Every structure is written in structure tokens, then in C-alpha cells.
Amino acid sequence: MTRSFSLFLIIVACFFQLNAQQKLSTKASISVVTCGPGTDLYTAFGHSAFRVFDPSLGIDKVYNYGTFDFNAPNFYLNFAKGNLTYFLATGNFNRFLRIYQYENRWVKTQVLNLSNEDVQAMYLFLEENAKPENRNYQYDFFYDNCSTKIEAVVTAVLKDKIQFSNKHITTQKTHRDLIYDYTKDFKWGKFGIDLALGAVIDDEASKNDYKFLPDYIFEAFEQATIQKEGVIEPLVQNEYLIIKEKPIANSTKLLTxxxxxxxxxxxxxxxxxxxxxxxxxxxxxxxxxxxxxxxxxxxxxxxxxxxxxxxxxxxxxxxxxxxxxxxxxxxxxxxxxxxxxxxxxxxxxxxxxxxxxxxxxxxxxxxxxxxxxxxxxxxxxxxxxxxxxxxx
Structure with missing residues (x-):
């Protein structure tokens, strides 16, 4: 009985190992998911993630680099010290959507114009990156977050095949200006940010610096191109608005x-x-x-x-x-x-x-x-x- 159970565990382990490395079908696609801002300060800047969808194999997964663990040892002390450990989490895309629907936040997807080989390469990269030994990274609000990871991952996999032009950025803003664009309705949050952050965020942001914000990553992918068999094509094949937010009347707050x-x-x-x-x-x-x-x-x-x-x-x-x-x-x-x-x-x-x-x-x-x-x-x-x- 014990030997049979052990054999069963080995078969299950092999199945999951094969599943992690499985070959996607020709109908599989990779999408960049962009989520709108929410009503809490920590959601004010929006969110970015990847989606892997393969209807033939029943795969519909989200890969989310914006995850952290409140229960991690010394979480609050490490947060205060700037030692922020975030990780890549995976989950069912429909469950992911339900959260944003509940929070009344819009969600858009950009299906990438990739060959079957590139889709497979992206999938394997994300699966490897999601393993417990690989998934953690040191978070930085401006330079290494859920939004900057999107371009970083695509560039790491596709390398010279893709080109980001940054033509969509026509303004000359500081990091503080960019923060202010998203915190106008969070008066106390903006006050706390201005109190805690220093003169370094008043330097003019480079075009790449804008990409800590999901909206700018979304626009960057709209303008990006990919080389396929010697032909330059748009990187984004299709765009979809999956969830549309419902308008909410702004209330006037006196205790600003x-x-x-x-x-x-x-x-x-x-x-x-x-x-x-x-x-x-x-x-x-x-x-x-x-x-x-x-x-x-x-x-x-x-x-x-x-x-x-x-x-x-x-x-x-x-x-x-x-x-x-x-x-x-x-x-x-x-x-x-x-x-x-x-x-x-x-x-x-x-x-x-x-x-x-x-x-x-x-x-x-x-x-x-x-x-x-x-x-x-x-x-x-x-x-x-x-x-x-x-x-x-």
C-alpha cells in the first residue's frame, strides 16, 4: 500500500513537471494586462501583469509581479527600511478579473503579435520565473515594479526582435509631477508622499522613467514594433477592454x-x-x-x-x-x-x-x-x- 502510494506521488509529480514544461498549442497567446487605478492610495497608480491564454489546453493564467506577503518575517520593519521583497505570483485569470470588477477598476489586454515559438518562449520564461527559488525580487517603486517588469521580461525573451520607441511621451515631467497626476484625489496620501520623498524626485524623468506607471507601459506597447521574418510589424496585435469601470461621483472633502x-x-x-x-x-x-x-x-x-x-x-x-x-x-x-x-x-x-x-x-x-x-x-x-x- 505504501509503495503504491509512493508510486502515485511520483506519477503526480512527473505530471505537474511535464505540465509546467508543456508545449502550448498554436492557438496560445501572450497578453499584457493593464488595470486602472482604484479608490485606495496603494491602487492609485494602476497595475500591470501578463496573461497566458491557450483555449485548446484550457490554460488561462495571470502572471503578477506586484505581489508581496504581509506575513513575511519582519515585514513592516523591512518595508520601512526599504528592503521590499515582491514576487511573481500566478493564478486563474478569471479570478484575477473578479477582484478588479469588485473594485470597479477597468482592465485592458493587449494581445502580443508573437510567433508560436515566441509565445512558447515567453510561457517557459514566466513559468521558470514563477518557481519559488526564482520568483522573489527587490522592489523599487520607480525602477523595479509590476509595470517595469513587463518590458523587462519581454526584452529578456525577445531581445533584439522588439523595439520600443517611446514616441508617446511628449511631456517633460519630474517623478513628483507623475505621482501628482495619480494622487490628485488622495490629498493626505499626496501630503505624506511629499513629506517622505526628497529632492531626487524633482529631477526631470527620462522617457524610460515614465514606465513605472502602467498607463505608460500600455502606451509603450502600443508604439512598439517586432521583427517577424525580416518584416517590422506592430508588437500589439489586438486590444480589448475587458472590464469597464462605472463612473462614481467625487465627494468634496473638507478635512484636507x-x-x-x-x-x-x-x-x-x-x-x-x-x-x-x-x-x-x-x-x-x-x-x-x-x-x-x-x-x-x-x-x-x-x-x-x-x-x-x-x-x-x-x-x-x-x-x-x-x-x-x-x-x-x-x-x-x-x-x-x-x-x-x-x-x-x-x-x-x-x-x-x-x-x-x-x-x-x-x-x-x-x-x-x-x-x-x-x-x-x-x-x-x-x-x-x-x-x-x-x-x-
């Missing part, structure tokens, strides 16, 4: 970053005015102001120096969110503040001026919601300087 920070800034200005009138400093306001900006400053510097995220370098948000403020906050709880604090406040004002100069020169583009806060901080710093000066 600009509105919230504006109210907070007006409170700072008001309290500063009342302090000036009553000649009495609000110590708890100063404590919370310096503590908060100090904590944000520390997070900005950690993202810059303590992670491998390529987009968090050279983040000049530290000019207004000055990390040493976290220590100064406790000095400001005292009635009698040290005299050297006067010079520290001068430094803070100079940092704010430097930030404004960086903004005007487009060295780094800061979120517009910070504008009222910068004015309020400058006013508060000047007031504190006068208070400390009078106590000398």
Missing part, C-alpha cells in the same frame, strides 16, 4: 491637509497675538510645536539616512521640521529659558528662509499645505526671540 494645517496655523497666529497682548507666553503651545516638528524631522532624516529607499534621499523637509526641536521643546516648558535659545531661533528662521529659496528655485517642491505653517512658524519664532531678548 491644507485646510487642517491652515486652521492649526491660524491658531498659532492667534495665540501669538494674544501672548503679545497679554505679555504671557503659551508654554504648552511652544512645547507641542517644537516636539511635533522635531519628531517629523527625525522621521525625515531616518528615511534619508537609515533606509535603502532611493526616493527619500536629499529630503529638505528637515529645514522646517528641524530634528533638534525635540530637545528644545523641553527647554520651552520652563519659564526662564536659556539665553542661547535666542540664537537657536535665529537658526530656525534662517532654515525657513533656505526652505523657501529651495522651493522657489525648484530644488525641491514642497506640499502647498505647508505654506501657512511656514508663515505661522516664522511669526512664532520671531515672537519667541523678542520674549527671550527682553529677559536678557
Amino acid at each position: 491637509p491644507f485646510n487642517v494645517i491652515l486652521l492649526f496655523s491660524l491658531l498659532i497666529v492667534y495665540k501669538t497675538y494674544k501672548n503679545f497682548q497679554l505679555k504671557k507666553r503659551s508654554k504648552w503651545l511652544d512645547f507641542l510645536l517644537f516636539l511635533t516638528t522635531g519628531i517629523i524631522g527625525i522621521l525625515v532624516l531616518l528615511l534619508w539616512f537609515a533606509t535603502t529607499h532611493t526616493a527619500t534621499y536629499q529630503n529638505f523637509n528637515f529645514l522646517w521640521a528641524f530634528a533638534p526641536n525635540i530637545v528644545i521643546a523641553f527647554y520651552l516648558l520652563k519659564t526662564n529659558t536659556p539665553k542661547w535659545l535666542h540664537y537657536y531661533l535665529i537658526l530656525n528662521i534662517l532654515l525657513l528662509i533656505t526652505m523657501v529659496i529651495c522651493w522657489l528655485l525648484k530644488i525641491q517642491i514642497f506640499n502647498l499645505a505647508l505654506l501657512p505653517l511656514i508663515v505661522a512658524l516664522a511669526l512664532r519664532y520671531v515672537y519667541l526671540m523678542q520674549v527671550i531678548k527682553l529677559k536678557k
